[in-house]
Amino acid sequence: xxxxxxxxxxxxxxxxxxxxxxxxxxxxxxxxxxxxxxxxxxxxxxxxxxxxxxxxxxxxxxxxxxxxxxxxxxxxxxxxxxxxxxxxxxxxxxxxxxxxxxxxxxxxxxxxxxxxxxxxxxxxxxxxxxxxxxxxxxxxxxxxxxxxxxxxxxxxxxxxxxxxxxxxxxxxxxxxxxxxxxxxxxxxxxxxxxxxxxxxxxxxxxxxxxxxxxxxxxxxxxxxxxxxxxxxxxxxxxxxxxxxxxxxxxxxxxxxxxxxxxxxxxxxxxxxxxxxxxxxxxxxxxxxxxxxxxxxxxxxxxxxxxxxxxxxxxxxxxxxxxxxxxxxxxxxxxxxxxxxxxxxxxxxxxxxxxxxxxxxxxxxxxxxxxxxxxxxxxxxxxxx
Numbered sequence: 001x002x003x004x005x006x007x008x009x010x011x012x013x014x015x016x017x018x019x020x021x022x023x024x025x026x027x028x029x030x031x032x033x034x035x036x037x038x039x040x041x042x043x044x045x046x047x048x049x050x051x052x053x054x055x056x057x058x059x060x061x062x063x064x065x066x067x068x069x070x071x072x073x074x075x076x077x078x079x080x081x082x083x084x085x086x087x088x089x090x091x092x093x094x095x096x097x098x099x100x101x102x103x104x105x106x107x108x109x110x111x112x113x114x115x116x117x118x119x120x121x122x123x124x125x126x127x128x129x130x131x132x133x134x135x136x137x138x139x140x141x142x143x144x145x146x147x148x149x150x151x152x153x154x155x156x157x158x159x160x161x162x163x164x165x166x167x168x169x170x171x172x173x174x175x176x177x178x179x180x181x182x183x184x185x186x187x188x189x190x191x192x193x194x195x196x197x198x199x200x201x202x203x204x205x206x207x208x209x210x211x212x213x214x215x216x217x218x219x220x221x222x223x224x225x226x227x228x229x230x231x232x233x234x235x236x237x238x239x240x241x242x243x244x245x246x247x248x249x250x251x252x253x254x255x256x257x258x259x260x261x262x263x264x265x266x267x268x269x270x271x272x273x274x275x276x277x278x279x280x281x282x283x284x285x286x287x288x289x290x291x292x293x294x295x296x297x298x299x300x301x302x303x304x305x306x307x308x309x310x311x312x313x314x315x316x317x318x319x320x321x322x323x324x325x326x327x328x329x330x331x332x333x334x335x336x337x338x339x340x341x342x343x344x345x346x347x348x349x350x351x352x353x354x355x356x357x358x359x360x361x362x363x364x365x366x367x368x369x370x371x372x373x374x375x376x377x378x379x380x381x382x383x384x
Contacts, residue, residue, distance in 0.1 A: 109138070
């Protein structure tokens with residue numbers, strides 16, 4: 001089967017949280033024998049920022065870790081749509097330009113034989129709903145939403161049975177426990193600062209507990225303004241800037257534990273969606289402490305990670321992990337078992353193929369979609 005995926009960028013993970021899952025799922029589909037193609041726009045801001053900051057060397061970790069993956073950069077929409085006319089499945093990520101989204105839908109309505117899916121892995125459906133509604137999805141066969149609460153938003157918009165929950169997952173070909181050459185020390189946090197939507201939570205659930213537990217904290221990520229860097233310095237945290245996503249397993253292998261601090265939209269408006277960071281940590285075998293979030297879909301089991309209701313709880317958990325090797329082993333073993341049994345990119349590849357089979361089976365009810373707005377939303381550097 002020929003599969004085409006339209007992404008913002010395959011090569012760059014700079015402020016691009018979807019890169020991990022995208023690379024993993026395309027690799028699994030390739031391993032299953034499918035012909036997989038990735039398309040991305042020329043001048044994508046994630047890749048442009050990566051090259052600006054790190055040059056070609058910034059792509060070496062991706063190229064080394066994913067030698068089987070390639071992408072085609074395009075400038076014009078029309079010839080790009082024509083290039084996938086013979087595909088069996090086309091998936092379009094929601095970070096793509098509205099003109100491309102509409103053109104692929106128009107081609108599908110005009111007789112293109114591929115199944116066409118829209119893939120949403122972000123919170124804009126609740127944080128910027130009018131912008132998302134302005135995408136013309138009238139020619140699409142279905143929507144892939146990365147959590148039940150996001151899927152419910154699309155159902156409310158008229159998609160009904162044609163929206164499918166397709167969670168992110170770990171690329172366990174790369175994200176796995178690595179041999180420990182040295183004893184683990186301190187804490188690591190990998191994440192972007194973003195737009196201050198969780199700055200207070202980071203102080204409460206990460207910076208202060210790490211300081212109060214007496215554990216050194218190393219922070220990796222991008223888009224940290226000077227005020228954020230001053231906050232890190234005030235708490236004694238060490239900031240290292242961007243780290244390639246492909247190097248995260250090696251980073252995790254050096255540290256005692258990590259902390260998950262969900263963005264506010266995922267706690268308040270899209271509860272139950274953990275984002276990729278939880279999958280990454282558990283797959284790499286590093287003990288995880290998480291700030292409050294409700295696992296409403298029961299993706300994980302009690303004991304896969306430690307849950308904190310307050311900053312004091314985080315501090316207590318960190319002290320326990322520091323002093324109790326048996327606790328660390330138990331959490332790691334449980335988390336790994338959960339990932340391996342239900343949350344790998346191979347699981348998601350199989351789920352995608354099952355969704356495709358369902359769409360190609362007896363006809364599903366057509367969604368009663370709202371008419372697209374005349375204006376189209378502008379893409380921006382959304383925090384990942």
